[in-house]
Amino acid sequence: MGYRVAVVGATGAVGREMLATLAERNFPADEVVALASGRSTGAEVSFGEKGTLTVRDLAKHDFSTTDIALFSAGGDVSREYAPKAGQAGCVVIDNSSAFRMDPDVPLVVPEVNAAAVARYGKKNIIANPNCSTAQLVVALKPLHDAFGIKRVVVSTYQSASGAGKPGMDELFNQTRAVFVNDPIEREQFTKQIAFNVIPHIDEFMDDGFTKEEWKMRVETRKILDPDIELVAHCVRVPVFIGHAEAVFIETKKPIDEQSARAVMSDFPGLLMVDHRADEGYVTPVECAGEDAVYISRMRVDPTVKNGLIFWCVSDNLRKGAALNAVQIAEELIANHLKKAA
Ligand code: A2P
Secondary structure: OOEEEEEEOOOOHHHHHHHHHHHHOOOOEEEEEEEEOHHHOOOEEEEOOOEEEEOEEHHHOOHHHOOEEEEOOOHHHHHHHHHHHHHOOOEEEEOOOOOOOOOOOOEOOHHHHHHHHHHHHHOOEEEOOOHHHHHHHHHHHHHHHHHOEEEEEEEEEEOHHHHHHHHHHHHHHHHHHHHHOOOOOOOOOOOOOOOOOEOOOOOEOOOOOEHHHHHHHHHHHHHOOOOOEEEEEEEEOOOOOOEEEEEEEEEOOOOOHHHHHHHHHOOOOEEEOOOOOOOOOOOHHHHOOOOOEEEEEEEEOOOOOOEEEEEEEEOOOHHHHHHHHHHHHHHHHHHOOOOOO
16 A cells, blocks of 8 residues: 655645656655645646646645655745644655754755654654755765765855746746846846856855855754864856755865775765766756766865865755655655554
């Protein structure tokens, strides 16, 4: 017997990808329900190659009839509905930032800390990390295990889809407007995103970092190791899908390229594409629609004692969101959730 699954935010960029991922991976579901706001009730969304689902109103859904709900409708919706769903006996896998740092909520990237799923029962909520954090911790985990990471410096190049479908639409519309000489209209991003880059994602904090940069630090420490120091500088770039990161690490043990390549090549979810030649590296356009976290441009950092630099690229809607959520659900049903026969 399969599970009764709901996707909350099913009309959004990540919600649609969640539905696609559930279908692609043949998640053992008896029922998949697509939920969104009342505005979308009756709309149709794709499910799998040929299927469609009719969107229902989240506000009217009875979560006692659902085993697992994947939420991606923003923090406010999660704060209101995830605890209610959890209390009704449904396990929520939440893609928003609402519960990530809650000590009673595990924050999980299955390749890195699958065992943390065991603690889901306190609130019946499991958090999915920020998209930039998810791909980063997959890259860091084998290096941390082998060499002990002390410090990480990371600069991100984050795509418009990190701001959902409205973010992608804004990039498209502004790009068009530039060509036809229309006025640039701006709503999702703080400055023009077409033909520009913006060093500002999420709100500013008192110390000058942005919330996105803070999330990368605290989430990496929660998932991987609270002793790792990490500073991030996050930038939005005019790319539709795929986040890239320039990563600089310092390790406790001596590190060299060959050993770093060996441990990363063996790690699930990571793919090394690193040839010192034209096109011998991966860019966001090539990773869109793919599951892997790609590593390129690896070299030793000669300016610190044990340092390594690499380029890390992944589809932010997949490993950064939908795929990771479905992988958490797979871990949950394989090792934790008991389904009544
Ligand atoms: P809707 O299309 O009905 O507004 P994105 O991040 O791509 O913008 O997607 C956000 C998702 O969250 C959409 O599916 C959106 O549905 C959903 N959503 C937003 N607000 C609510 C709400 N109050 N209740 C339920 N779903 C919501």
